[in-house]
Amino acid sequence: MTDQFYHTIANSEYENLPETDATNNLDNDFKSYMEILIAEHIGYISKSYRIEHQRLSSYAYYPPMNEEQIRVLTIGNITSNEIKHQLSEKIYKQLETTFEKKMVQWNSIVQTTAKRFVTNSVEQAIDTFREKLSEIFQDEENQTNNIIVQRFILVNNELKLI
Numbered sequence: 001m002t003d004q005f006y007h008t009i010a011n012s013e014y015e016n017l018p019e020t021d022a023t024n025n026l027d028n029d030f031k032s033y034m035e036i037l038i039a040e041h042i043g044y045i046s047k048s049y050r051i052e053h054q055r056l057s058s059y060a061y062y063p064p065m066n067e068e069q070i071r072v073l074t075i076g077n078i079t080s081n082e083i084k085h086q087l088s089e090k091i092y093k094q095l096e097t098t099f100e101k102k103m104v105q106w107n108s109i110v111q112t113t114a115k116r117f118v119t120n121s122v123e124q125a126i127d128t129f130r131e132k133l134s135e136i137f138q139d140e141e142n143q144t145n146n147i148i149v150q151r152f153i154l155v156n157n158e159l160k161l162i
Contacts, residue, residue, distance in 0.1 A: 026114055030099055034118055037091045038125050045087075045129065048078050071137050079130040088122040 053074045065073070092115055096103060103111060 026110070026117065027102070030095065030102075030114070033098060034091065034095060034121060037094055038087075038122055041087045041091060041122075042125055042129050045078050045083070045126070046133075049074060049133070052078050068137075072134075075130055075133050075137075079126050079133075084123050084126050085119075087126070088119040091122060092118045 053070065056070050056074055056077075095114075095118065103114070106114070
């Protein structure tokens, strides 16, 4: 019997599913394409910032909200858990379409791990984007009308913002 490292992944569909380091079974093409899709979708989020900010600014609030409160609410709205879930589902479906021949050959553990890997990567990327967006607006001098989306890279199975 070979020595294998067992990990436990938590998933809403499967609880305490043991797997043998299944993220290593995901090939580099899958991970690279996932990285590209996440960066594209983060770009869509940045485009929606201005629209959401204008929408929230047009409302009359009681008590009135200042500009900083509206910015915080805008960032919260465009990076909410619902948005994370929608993006991870959309990205996973695009990955399924592209890699369907490979994914059919994967066992259920690797398929579940792939979906969880995509979900975690999307959540991490959006959280990083939220932090960077908040940092931009905390510094009053650096406020610009454009939001620059930086590049994500995959390092040790985790997306890093560079």
